[in-house]
Amino acid sequence: MSDKVVTVNGAAVPAGDTLKDVVRGRTIVAGRIDDRPVDLTAPLKGGEIIETIDSSSLDGLDIIRHSCAHVMAEAVILLFPDARPTIGPSTEDGFYYDFDRAIPFSTEDLERIEQKMAELIAADAPFIRKEMGRQEAMAYFQEKGEPYKVEILSDIVEGTVSLYEQGSFVDLCRGPHVPSTGYIKAFKLLSVAGAYWRGNERNKMLQRIYGTAFSSEKALHDHLTFLEEAKKRDHRRLGRELELFMISDDIGPGLVVYLPKGGILRSILEEFEKKLHLKNGYQIVYGPSLLRGKLWEISGHMDNYKEYMYFTELDNQLYGIKPMNCLAHIQIYKSRVRSYRDLPLRFFELGTVTRHEKSGVLHGLMRVRQFTQDDAHIFCRPDQIIDEITSIIELVQRAMAIFGFEYQIEVSTRPEKSIGSDEDWNMATQALIDSLDKKGLPYEINAGDGAFYGPKIDVKIKDAIGRMWQCATIQCDFSLPARFDIHYIGSDGSKHSPAMLHRVVFGSMERFMGVLIEHYAGAFPVWLAPVQAVVMNITDAQADYAASIAGRLTDAGVRVELDKRNEKIGFKIREARLSLVPYMLIMGEKEKGQGIVTVRDRSGQQNTATVDEFIAMVQNATPQI
Numbered sequence: 001m002s003d004k005v006v007t008v009n010g011a012a013v014p015a016g017d018t019l020k021d022v023v024r025g026r027t028i029v030a031g032r033i034d035d036r037p038v039d040l041t042a043p044l045k046g047g048e049i050i051e052t053i054d055s056s057s058l059d060g061l062d063i064i065r066h067s068c069a070h071v072m073a074e075a076v077i078l079l080f081p082d083a084r085p086t087i088g089p090s091t092e093d094g095f096y097y098d099f100d101r102a103i104p105f106s107t108e109d110l111e112r113i114e115q116k117m118a119e120l121i122a123a124d125a126p127f128i129r130k131e132m133g134r135q136e137a138m139a140y141f142q143e144k145g146e147p148y149k150v151e152i153l154s155d156i157v158e159g160t161v162s163l164y165e166q167g168s169f170v171d172l173c174r175g176p177h178v179p180s181t182g183y184i185k186a187f188k189l190l191s192v193a194g195a196y197w198r199g200n201e202r203n204k205m206l207q208r209i210y211g212t213a214f215s216s217e218k219a220l221h222d223h224l225t226f227l228e229e230a231k232k233r234d235h236r237r238l239g240r241e242l243e244l245f246m247i248s249d250d251i252g253p254g255l256v257v258y259l260p261k262g263g264i265l266r267s268i269l270e271e272f273e274k275k276l277h278l279k280n281g282y283q284i285v286y287g288p289s290l291l292r293g294k295l296w297e298i299s300g301h302m303d304n305y306k307e308y309m310y311f312t313e314l315d316n317q318l319y320g321i322k323p324m325n326c327l328a329h330i331q332i333y334k335s336r337v338r339s340y341r342d343l344p345l346r347f348f349e350l351g352t353v354t355r356h357e358k359s360g361v362l363h364g365l366m367r368v369r370q371f372t373q374d375d376a377h378i379f380c381r382p383d384q385i386i387d388e389i390t391s392i393i394e395l396v397q398r399a400m401a402i403f404g405f406e407y408q409i410e411v412s413t414r415p416e417k418s419i420g421s422d423e424d425w426n427m428a429t430q431a432l433i434d435s436l437d438k439k440g441l442p443y444e445i446n447a448g449d450g451a452f453y454g455p456k457i458d459v460k461i462k463d464a465i466g467r468m469w470q471c472a473t474i475q476c477d478f479s480l481p482a483r484f485d486i487h488y489i490g491s492d493g494s495k496h497s498p499a500m501l502h503r504v505v506f507g508s509m510e511r512f513m514g515v516l517i518e519h520y521a522g523a524f525p526v527w528l529a530p531v532q533a534v535v536m537n538i539t540d541a542q543a544d545y546a547a548s549i550a551g552r553l554t555d556a557g558v559r560v561e562l563d564k565r566n567e568k569i570g571f572k573i574r575e576a577r578l579s580l581v582p583y584m585l586i587m588g589e590k591e592k593g594q595g596i597v598t599v600r601d602r603s604g605q606q607n608t609a610t611v612d613e614f615i616a617m618v619q620n621a622t623p624q625i
């Protein structure tokens with residue numbers, strides 16, 4: 001034993017030759033030496049500060065999943081020698097590996113791959129790290145007929161790269177990995193999908209196999225149950241079944257069409273928003289979709305946001321289709337001289353914006369190419385910033401309470417690609433933080449994730465099954481007011497620069513609707529339900545009575561559908577239940593005779609009520625803003 005000493009998890013211990021010599025237990029999958037994640041085979045010099053990475057920690061899971069991707073790739077190559085491996089990273093809750101293969105993998109193929117993986121894991125093959133020069137590695141993969149690895153290597157700077165070998169498979173990888181395949185305790189392959197090489201639609205379409213791995217069978221089982229639940233709530237399927245929206249290839253990817261039921265849901269949300277904002281001192285405005293290229297140059301979008309924008313030419317002039325609503329609001333501010341007494345000014349717009357998202361990231365309503373923001377810009381004096389941010393936070397809290405969402409807050413700071421002085425960034429970031437502190441709200445710092453023109457507060461809401469979704473943001477910006485040279489006349493009679501706050505509450509109407517569909521699993525609360533009640537008669541004898549009740553309800557603003565088809569009442573109830581409508585109003589001879597209705601709710605509970613009582617019940621279900 002040498003006399004070298006290292007610190008492991010805060011305790012000094014005698015060191016061996018490698019990390020493996022100083023850690024104990026099969027749940028330790030890797031380590032961190034002086035903050036650098038490393039394999040357990042990493043050599044020790046003595047004096048290192050070491051932390052161990054346990055299999056159930058987030059970092060540990062990441063290493064297990066990533067190692068599992070290597071094992072999957074080995075299994076795939078053994079079973080399908082024509083498949084060429086590309087890349088296989090871990091993701092937030094699993095991993096994938098992309099293969100270049102002419103024939104797509106089938107569900108049966110996945111089962112065979114899983115079986116082969118189980119064999120490879122049972123063999124407990126060690127992960128062996130090798131280092132070589134970049135040129136040598138390129139020659140190695142060239143020789144093996146793996147052009148994708150060669151391409152990756154050709155993009156990186158000269159130097160040493162690491163290769164990992166387990167069993168018959170060698171991959172170019174930074175590591176670390178678990179010591180041997182036997183450390184992978186529970187895994188499952190989930191699905192296959194097409195994916196473009198490097199996410200670029202001009203590149204070749206590859207076959208992506210998704211899987212996940214956990215530190216125990218129990219944790220894997222819980223996750224698979226969660227995935228089942230998420231699948232049941234998938235807004236893309238529910239959107240189709242409940243006839244809310246469509247996204248069609250004829251129109252184009254990422255472009256949403258609202259069907260009548262989705263249209264009414266959106267208009268309910270928009271009415272809610274308009275009332276909420278008018279009550280809170282906002283003014284409703286609208287800007288055009290096209291604005292001159294010159295404005296996008298002044299704003300900095302040409303330099304910092306061009307790849308997300310669409311442009312067109314009118315009368316030989318360049319126009320940009322707005323990806324944000326800010327610029328028209330700045331022009332509204334500029335439309336007259338503003339005095340310090342006029343501020344704050346709060347302009348609200350349900351503004352439709354268009355952004356060029358890559359086709360690979362588009363996802364139902366959650367990620368689209370054209371969406372409507374509940375956007376507002378607040379122009380205020382520097383001494384009003386904290387109060388304004390605080391009242392935006394209160395507005396967000398009020399809105400989220402109505403939907404019953406819990407939320408988490410993050411503060412995103414200056415990104416690499418950005419405009420404005422350090423001084424302004426610091427002032428803006430501090431204002432956001434001070435406002436949160438003033439409200440006593442906890443938050444996390446998200447370094448480098450701000451907008452290019454200012455730092456922001458992100459509010460992430462938690463849905464019914466615990467998933468987090470980005471919704472509200474509040475951004476503090478001193479750059480755009482300076483770039484557009486806007487000002488107000490202060491009490492001293494001279495010109496001053498206002499601060500500009502950009503903020504959304506729901507974020508995108510599309511995404512918020514997607515979240516609502518999944519949160520409620522399509523069973524919307526009464527006030528949001530596109531159809532609040534289906535009115536149905538038991539026999540033809542009550543058809544006119546049912547029609548007259550439906551008419552009265554419609555007049556009172558209740559959203560109803562009349563089902564007077566000559567079908568059995570049990571059949572009508574079943575259909576209405578499948579459409580997840582909150583109420584069914586059933587009309588038989590008794591109801592007709594007494595001029596009442598039988599109200600059946602989604603849980604199957606039945607009561608009788610007068611029509612006025614039912615109207616009051618529906619109206620009372622609408623939240624007061």
Ligand SMILES: [Zn+2]
Nearest residue numbers: 066173174175
């Ligand atoms: Zn790896």
Ligand SMILES: [Zn+2]
Nearest residue numbers: 324325326502
């Ligand atoms: Zn803005």
